[in-house]
Amino acid sequence: MSSDLRPIAERAEVLLAELAGFSQSGPELRIVHRFQEPGTDCQAGEEIWVISVILRGRKTVLPLSLALRQVVNYLAETRHIPQSATQIAAGMRRSAFYVKHGMNSGIPSKRKISRSAVKEYVKRIRKAFGLSFREIGLDLDPKRVLVSKTTVGNEIHYQLRARIEWVHLGSDGVRVIDPTVAR
């Protein structure tokens, strides 16, 4: 083999750093909101347009229906707190963002999310994660990204373990929202 092995060591360091990043905060998800009113961020009336997984500069769109996109967006917003299906349904029903979803376009696209639906949606979201992870060569169990946590009772809490980036598309072009200051 060639005398210069430094490229191997350097690439190995990159992979180890990537592994440390994944272990700490999970994969990177990009959530795109459109129909943004100028000067507002993540306000009621916007639409959750697309959610993608990003790995090593490669991006793949999660095959999610409208209701699933809304649940992922909600779990992303509240990713620091594990919640039960009831809490997720309640939180989404009380949030103006989901009640007025897509209103800025003139064609509202809201969905009523019930407690029992959340449980089914969790399965479908994991399935979508699985398909997308395979597409970008990421051998990651979706259950490690959308995590189920047991409680001392028989309730299950759900939590999203991912780095989130929200991107807004409005009349003033594309703007990236820093995840640390968004909402």
Add this chain to the structure above:
Amino acid sequence: MAVELGNPWRANVGSAEAMIVAEILLVKFDQVTEGRLAELFGCRGHHAITHSGDQPLSQVLRRRGFDLVILDVSCDYSITRKHVAAVRARREQHGLRPMLLCVSRVYRGPQFELELEREGARVVYVL
């Protein structure tokens, strides 16, 4: 069987330090390169181990939790595929660990690289 190389002081390090040291498995390299890589990683605070080929890679991976597998893919492609599949199977069960880095002395075109990347590996050429 896995043979330990480099970083002989590691057995004495405390748990706090051990957390930042990566376990690296070198597969299919010649002895000279193995030694040099182990030294290189040892200098960077990692722990390199070489896979001698006596036992299937899947068994070695099962017995010890590696952070990174570095595989020389310059020679036989069928063996490469077998090793890549073993690492992938391990990752499917245990999350992202171990990461996989494929090293090649021969340029085999973008299709080769793409195939390995689809398997979750990264490729580096040492020409």
